[in-house]
Amino acid sequence: MTKKISKTGIFIYGFEGKPGKVLGLDEACSSLGALGFVCFKCPSSFFPGEMNDFEKFLKKNKLSKVVVAGCGLRIKEPVFRDSLKKMGLNPYLITFANLNEAVVACGDKSEATKKAVALIIKAAKWVETQEPVEIQKVSLKREVLVLGGGIAGIETALTLAEGGLSVILVEEKSHLGGGAAEVGNLKNWTRDKVETLKKNERIKVILSSNLVDLRGNAGGFTVKIEGAQELTLEVGAIVVAVGYEFVLPVWKLGENSKSLIIGQKELEKRLVSDEKLSQRICFLADLVDEDLKISTRALLRQALLIKEKFSSDVICFCKDLKVSFNGGELLYKRAREAGILFFKYAEKPEIKFLNNAVEILLINEDYPHEELVFESDLLVVGEKMMPGKSFEGLAKLLSVDLDLNGFFQEDNVKILPTKSSRKGIFFVGGCRLPQNIDETLSEARGTAGEILSFLSKGEIELDLTSAKINSDRCILCLTCVRTCPHGAIIIDQEEGTAKVVPIACQSCGICASECPVMAIELPLYTNAQIIGQLSDVVGEAG
Amino acid sequence: MGSKEVVIIGGGIAGINVAITLADAGFAVHVIERETQLGGHAVNFACKATEKCNKCLVCLADEDTLKAYQHPKIKVWMGSKVVSFSGKPGDFELRISHTTGKESSFEELTLKAGAIVIATGYTFFNAEEKKEYGYGKYKNVITAIDLERAFRVDGKIRRLTDGAIPKKIAFFQCVGSRDESIGRGYCSKVCCPYALRLSKLIKSEIPDSNITIFYMDIQPTGKDFSGLRKSCEEMGIKFARNLPSKVYGYSDSGVLHVKCLDNETGEVVQREFDLVVLSVGMSPRDDAKFLADLFGIDQDEYGFYKGRDYFSNLSNVPGVFLAGTCQGPKDIGESMVHGKAAVAEVTKMFASFS
Numbered sequence: 001m002t003k004k005i006s007k008t009g010i011f012i013y014g015f016e017g018k019p020g021k022v023l024g025l026d027e028a029c030s031s032l033g034a035l036g037f038v039c040f041k042c043p044s045s046f047f048p049g050e051m052n053d054f055e056k057f058l059k060k061n062k063l064s065k066v067v068v069a070g071c072g073l074r075i076k077e078p079v080f081r082d083s084l085k086k087m088g089l090n091p092y093l094i095t096f097a098n099l100n101e102a103v104v105a106c107g108d109k110s111e112a113t114k115k116a117v118a119l120i121i122k123a124a125k126w127v128e129t130q131e132p133v134e135i136q137k138v139s140l141k142r143e144v145l146v147l148g149g150g151i152a153g154i155e156t157a158l159t160l161a162e163g164g165l166s167v168i169l170v171e172e173k174s175h176l177g178g179g180a181a182e183v184g185n186l187k188n189w190t191r192d193k194v195e196t197l198k199k200n201e202r203i204k205v206i207l208s209s210n211l212v213d214l215r216g217n218a219g220g221f222t223v224k225i226e227g228a229q230e231l232t233l234e235v236g237a238i239v240v241a242v243g244y245e246f247v248l249p250v251w252k253l254g255e256n257s258k259s260l261i262i263g264q265k266e267l268e269k270r271l272v273s274d275e276k277l278s279q280r281i282c283f284l285a286d287l288v289d290e291d292l293k294i295s296t297r298a299l300l301r302q303a304l305l306i307k308e309k310f311s312s313d314v315i316c317f318c319k320d321l322k323v324s325f326n327g328g329e330l331l332y333k334r335a336r337e338a339g340i341l342f343f344k345y346a347e348k349p350e351i352k353f354l355n356n357a358v359e360i361l362l363i364n365e366d367y368p369h370e371e372l373v374f375e376s377d378l379l380v381v382g383e384k385m386m387p388g389k390s391f392e393g394l395a396k397l398l399s400v401d402l403d404l405n406g407f408f409q410e411d412n413v414k415i416l417p418t419k420s421s422r423k424g425i426f427f428v429g430g431c432r433l434p435q436n437i438d439e440t441l442s443e444a445r446g447t448a449g450e451i452l453s454f455l456s457k458g459e460i461e462l463d464l465t466s467a468k469i470n471s472d473r474c475i476l477c478l479t480c481v482r483t484c485p486h487g488a489i490i491i492d493q494e495e496g497t498a499k500v501v502p503i504a505c506q507s508c509g510i511c512a513s514e515c516p517v518m519a520i521e522l523p524l525y526t527n528a529q530i531i532g533q534l535s536d537v538v539g540e541a542g
Numbered sequence: 543m544g545s546k547e548v549v550i551i552g553g554g555i556a557g558i559n560v561a562i563t564l565a566d567a568g569f570a571v572h573v574i575e576r577e578t579q580l581g582g583h584a585v586n587f588a589c590k591a592t593e594k595c596n597k598c599l600v601c602l603a604d605e606d607t608l609k610a611y612q613h614p615k616i617k618v619w620m621g622s623k624v625v626s627f628s629g630k631p632g633d634f635e636l637r638i639s640h641t642t643g644k645e646s647s648f649e650e651l652t653l654k655a656g657a658i659v660i661a662t663g664y665t666f667f668n669a670e671e672k673k674e675y676g677y678g679k680y681k682n683v684i685t686a687i688d689l690e691r692a693f694r695v696d697g698k699i700r701r702l703t704d705g706a707i708p709k710k711i712a713f714f715q716c717v718g719s720r721d722e723s724i725g726r727g728y729c730s731k732v733c734c735p736y737a738l739r740l741s742k743l744i745k746s747e748i749p750d751s752n753i754t755i756f757y758m759d760i761q762p763t764g765k766d767f768s769g770l771r772k773s774c775e776e777m778g779i780k781f782a783r784n785l786p787s788k789v790y791g792y793s794d795s796g797v798l799h800v801k802c803l804d805n806e807t808g809e810v811v812q813r814e815f816d817l818v819v820l821s822v823g824m825s826p827r828d829d830a831k832f833l834a835d836l837f838g839i840d841q842d843e844y845g846f847y848k849g850r851d852y853f854s855n856l857s858n859v860p861g862v863f864l865a866g867t868c869q870g871p872k873d874i875g876e877s878m879v880h881g882k883a884a885v886a887e888v889t890k891m892f893a894s895f896s
Contacts, residue, residue, distance in 0.1 A: 079612050102646035125846045164893040289769040293761075322730040322760035326853065326870065329720050333727065344759075344783070365783055368808050403765065416882065417875050433765055439876065443687045445855070445883030453567035453882075 004082035008124050009063040011054060013042035013070045014200075023103050031117050038063065038126065038189060051083040056446070058087060062090040067123045069116070071100040082139035090132035092465070092524065097123040122533060129529050138503050139459045140219035141236035142166060144451055147211060147394070150178020151437065152429025152444050153192050153241035161202035165455060166362055168233060169197075170206045170225055172390065178243050182265075184272050184300065186437065208230075210390075214238075214397055217488065217504035218424025219460065236455045237424045238400070240408060242390060244430040246383040249288050256518035260358045261351075263383045264298050280359055281312050287348065288384040294434050295382035296322040299532045302380070307338045314340045315348055315374055316320045317362060325436045343372065349380070365385075385434040398425055399487040408432045418447045422487050423504050426451070465524055466505030467512055471497035473519035480511035480520060546570060547886060549636055549655040551833070553626060554582020555603055555874055556866025556891025557661035558610045559881030564888060565615035573610065573618045573651055574638055580618060581607040582663050584874060587725060588693030588737040592746040594714055596770070598739050625650060627836055631861030632656045632895055639760040660857070661865040662833060662848065663879065664708045664824040667726070675714065675820055680791040682798055683818045686713075686733070689740055699744060701816055703796030707748055708817035712800055713737045714786060715757040719823030730823030731871040734761040737821045740772050745777045754780045754815075756802060789818055808878045824871045836864050855884040861886050 009086075010032055012025065027515030030038040038371075039056045058066065068080055081091035097119045106112035142432045143164050146157045157167045176194045178187040197203055209227025216222045224232045237498035248263040262270075270277065279342070283299050296318070303314045314336075321342065323329045336342065358379045364372050387406035395402050400420045403409040410428040411419045418426045426447045454460075469480070474497040481489045481498060488504035489511060491497075500511075500520075512520040521527055546569050550557045553575035561571045577638070579585065584603035590596045610616055629635045634655045639648045649797030669677035669685050677683045681702040684692075692699050701708050715737060719730040734757070741753045760771060760781070786802035790812070799812045826845035834841050839857040840848040847864050850856040853864045865884035866877040 076608065078608065082612050159890065162893060163886055163889040291762045291766065320759035320761070322759065322761055323720065324729045324734075324763065324871075327728075329727050329729050333722075365805075369806075407765075417879060442853040442876070442880050442883050445886045446879035448881070449563060449882035449884070449886035449889065452886055453563045456567050456889070 005062050007038065007061065008067065008128060009038045009040065009057065009061055010120055010124065011040050011057060011066055012041065013053075015066070022109055022112045023116055024100070024109050027110075027113050028116050028120070031113075032120060035066040035121070037120075038523075040441050044365070045280040051344075054083055055087060057072070058084075058089070064089060065127045067095055067097055067120055069097040069099055069120050069125055071098065091132040091463070093127065093130055094131070095123045095127040097526050108506055122147065122536065125532055125536070126529050128196070129526070129532060131523065131526075133523055134177050134464045136218055136462050136464055136502060136525045137459055140457070141221075141234050142458060143168065143233065143235045144237045144239060144455070145170065145211070145221070145223055145233065145235040146239045146241060147430075148178070148241035148243060148431070149173070149176040149205070149207075150241060150429065151180045151190060151193065152431075152440050153178075153239070154190075154197050155422045155444035156239050156241055156428055156448050157203050158193070158197055158200065159445050160451060161200045163448060163452040163456070165202070165452065166488075168206065168225075168235065169203060170209050170211060171240070172208070172227075174208045176205065176207075183268055183298075184305070187272070196366045204422060211394070211397060214337040217501045218422070219455070219503055220251055221424065225248055227471055230452050237426065237451045238398070239428055239451070240425045240431055241247065241392065241428045242388055242431045244407070244434055245386045245388050247386045248381060248383050260377075261352065261358075261381060262294060264302065265379055265383060267302055267380050268298070271302060274504055277306055277310050277312060278342045279310075279312050280308055280357075280373060280375065280377045281380065282358070282378070283314070283380045283382075284349065284360070284380045285316065287381060290381070291318055292385060292434055293325050293328075294385075294436050297328065299323055299380075299382065300328075300335050303340050304331075304335050304338055307335075313522070315376070316340060316342050317343070317345055318359065318364070319345060321429070327436050363509055385430065388431070391431065398422065400425060401485075416446070416450060417427065418443055418450075421485050423506070434496045464502055465507050465522070467500045467507065467509070467520050467522050469498050469500055470519045470521070471495060473517050474498050475519075477516060477518060479514050483514045484508050485510065492531040512537075546892065547572070547653075547655050548659060549574060549634070549653055550659045550661055550865075552582070552617065552661035552663055552866075552868070553577075553580040553607075553610065554661060554663040554866060554877070555584050555606065556663070556868075556872075556877040556884075557582070557659070558606045559661050559878050560661060560865050560884050560888075561616050562606065562609050562613060563882055563885040565613045567885070567889065569888075571613075571616045572655070573616060574622050574624060574625060574636075574640075575618060575620055576623050578620050579607075580610055583666075583687075584687075586687075587690045588743070590736075590743050592718055592742050595741045596742060597764070598736070602874060602878070612799075614868075618728075620670065622802060624833070624836060627658075631891060634658055634861060640786040644745065657861050657863060657891055658837070659863045659865050659884050659888065660702050660828070660833065660837070660839070660868055661884075662868045664825055664867040664871070665827050667822040667825050668732075669717055669820045669822050671724055672717055672820070674788045675717065675818070676789045676791060677788075677820060680789065680798060680818075682708075682791070682796050682816065682819065683789055685717075685820045685822045686740060687822060687831055689819055690736075693743065698747060699817075706796075706816070707751075708813045709748070709751050711744060711751055711753045711817045711819065712742075712786070712813075713741060713753070713755040713819045713821055715755065715821045716785060717820040717822050718825065719815075720758065726823065726825070726844065727870065729761055731761060731823040732873045735763050735767070735873065737768055737819075738779075740819070742774055742777060745774075745779060752780075753778075754781050754782055756785055758783070758785060764875070821858045824867060827868070828882045832869070842870075853880065853883075855880065855887045861891065 032039050038061045084091045103112045124310045146153045146169045157169045161167050177190045180190045212226045213224035246265045336457045344365045345362045352359040357375050401409040411421045492499045549572045551574045553573045565571045577624050579818045581603045589601040591597040621638045624639040636653045639650045784803040786800045788801040790799040804811045842848045863884045865881045
């Protein structure tokens with residue numbers, strides 16, 4: 001085998017504005033050239049996407065490894081890697097020296113140039129020890145498991161099935177429809193959706209059952225369902241769309257309070273069943289949760305319905321009236337025009353019980369800050385949306401996190417609000433954040449879109465930048481298995497070692513830093529590379 | 543059946559997300575963008591991190607834009623617009639006119655597409671329409687968008703009259719939203735979140751500044767919004783529930799007199815501010831009607847394109863889908879999700895052919 005000579009080139013670009021002024025680019029190039037590097041200074045018009053200059057530079061000098069030095073490089077990295085791929089080179093034999101902050105902070109030109117050169121040399125040393133990264137093909141299962149048969153789950157399942165994937169929908173209860181089936185204006189709509197769902201051949205509905213076990217990773221999960229039916233399935237993705245619970249705030253106000261104070265959900269039941277309602281009705285919103293628009297929408301709809309049906313006196317108290325949903329402002333206007341009164345408070349209102357009525361005392365936030373007293377036959381209070389009882393167990397089973405309030409925690413709102421910390425597992429609807437129906441349905445379809453895009457090709461090409469475990473060193477202490485936030489590490493029983501599943505690994509490096517025997521490395525941040533850099537810093541001092 | 547090609551009109555957050563997700567699924571995608579860069583409005587916004595990330599999602603636009611530029615299955619047509627449209631679902635033909643790179647030289651060409659996704663976005667409310675606030679007349683009355691750009695480009699905010707650091711700053715909410723007198727009977731959803739985040743950003747840059755947010759109702763978005771509001775209050779940002787009626791610029795000093803309500807006494811007073819920021823809302827694009835007529839899609843009473851029901855991506859024309867804010871106000875995260883939902887609808891349509 002002939003020894004490959006790897007030559008490292010330096011590509012400098014993108015110094016406009018302040019960094020360009022403080023840096024002596026020509027001096028930097030000549031001092032790098034003196035050290036034996038091939039240097040190229042790009043004209044300022046260079047724009048990633050038109051990579052001709054870059055490609056020519058590599059070809060002309062027959063380079064296999066390159067350092068790109070410039071400003072704001074992080075988001076441009078993929079362009080350079082892609083360019084290498086196109087030229088038939090390994091896209092990971094490249095490293096980036098981001099000079100922006102370091103150079104601007106110097107101020108003095110010769111100092112800045114010296115610093116830039118030092119940073120570029122550091123990057124060059126890094127890339128010189130870089131090994132090529134391999135590519136692996138992984139096949140993907142074209143089935144999806146949807147947990148929860150409320151509107152979020154139904155819409156996700158329908159969209160997935162109509163998009164060409166098979167769906168298994170598992171519902172804890174004995175019927176579909178969830179909370180929406182009990183809401184007046186959504187009842188028929190939900191019933192129609194359930195009918196469409198039942199007719200779809202690609203959807204298998206399993207009622208009165210639960211997920212009890214989960215193994216594997218994105219593209220190939222093995223799930224076990226128990227309950228009315230027992231079965232084990234293989235799925236490519238999992239959508240969690242289980243429902244939340246409504247809880248009425250606790251009132252220490254004696255026995256007779258129960259008939260005078262009800263929640264919006266209870267009111268909905270009475271409205272649906274056409275029960276005659278009292279003459280003076282007050283709504284109290286934002287008492288337990290200020291973040292949810294969902295109760296404001298219900299409040300406006302219910303208040304209008306009561307006004308129109310019974311021409312009762314309806315008064316609403318709230319902190320802020322939340323109209324940031326489809327048609328919200330017009331609904332609010334209609335309510336005011338119908339004679340419903342709205343008062344806004346800054347401090348929580350005081351509630352007293354009279355014999356057969358509730359007294360509400362509040363200080364109006366609008367001028368003239370009067371203390372207002374209202375007497376009402378019925379006080380309707382917005383409930384608190386609470387995480388479902390199953391959330392904790394389910395989160396543990398799926399190895400995902402719950403947020404501070406006990407709802408499912410999305411990985412990072414920046415990626416896609418419905419993605420979990422584990423690849424291939426998604427949260428839709430109220431289990432992450434109770435929202436209005438528009439937003440919930442949009443989320444359901446959006447998540448389905450993401451899954452369709454992910455699974456429909458049946459296989460995926462992965463760059464193996466995921467963590468690597470040295471099986472000779474691994475002592476099977478399970479530290480990595482426990483600390484991995486993405487559920488990406490499994491135990492290979494036969495070989496007696498821990499193993500990383502590339503598709504699930506997000507290269508966060510936690511396992512590499514936690515491993516007590518240093519058996520784990522990230523291919524793009526090897527121990528040798530890090531030690532090399534450290535010894536540069538420390539070495540001089542001894 | 544049906545060519546697996548999709549044309550997306552508009553390369554903002556929603557359009558880009560549709561493009562990337564469809565391209566990843568194996569579709570050939572064309573993006574028609576009338577500007578000379580992708581990313582829409584969001585690429586001009588500023589990161590609103592103070593000592594920590596405030597989750598404004600603006601950085602997303604930069605990342606997604608780049609992904610779209612480099613995706614081998616996405617072809618971007620810059621500086622282009624749609625001229626005509628014909629055909630049926632699975633087999634559309636679009637004629638587009640696009641710049642050839644040379645100054646003001648256009649050429650026309652025909653694109654084939656199985657589906658069309660309209661993601662033309664929104665425009666900001668023109669603050670000059672609210673004459674009483676004096677935007678365009680007084681230099682120190684700016685819109686929140688001007689403020690975004692100032693932070694994005696200069697990384698700081700200064701008074702335009704004299705370059706001084708502004709100390710007394712007012713935010714006016716609902717400029718061009720929730721106001722039927724100017725034909726906008728809807729809430730724009732995004733102004734409360736961005737005003738709160740921008741005011742935090744100013745306060746952390748100029749710690750001795752005095753910021754007041756004039757508002758009607760604070761509209762929450764996302765998880766723990768009350769936490770964001772509380773953190774504003776803890777930083778000393780004041781919230782006043784009333785909307786000022788007029789801004790006066792009496793002198794050359796650049797000081798603005800804002801006629802508003804004193805919430806304590808209930809009296810109408812004039813308060814002095816160095817800088818007034820108008821939180822402008824979202825409006826349908828000026829040319830929304832042109833595309834509506836071209837494709838035969840319905841608009842709602844304000845001019846946004848009408849989805850079939852509940853945020854639907856389906857327009858009244860089969861094969862023509864909607865994504866993002868052209869359908870109604872949405873924040874960055876929602877636009878992204880809505881874009882992905884359009885992908886689902888497109889995939890559904892192609893699946894129904896086979």
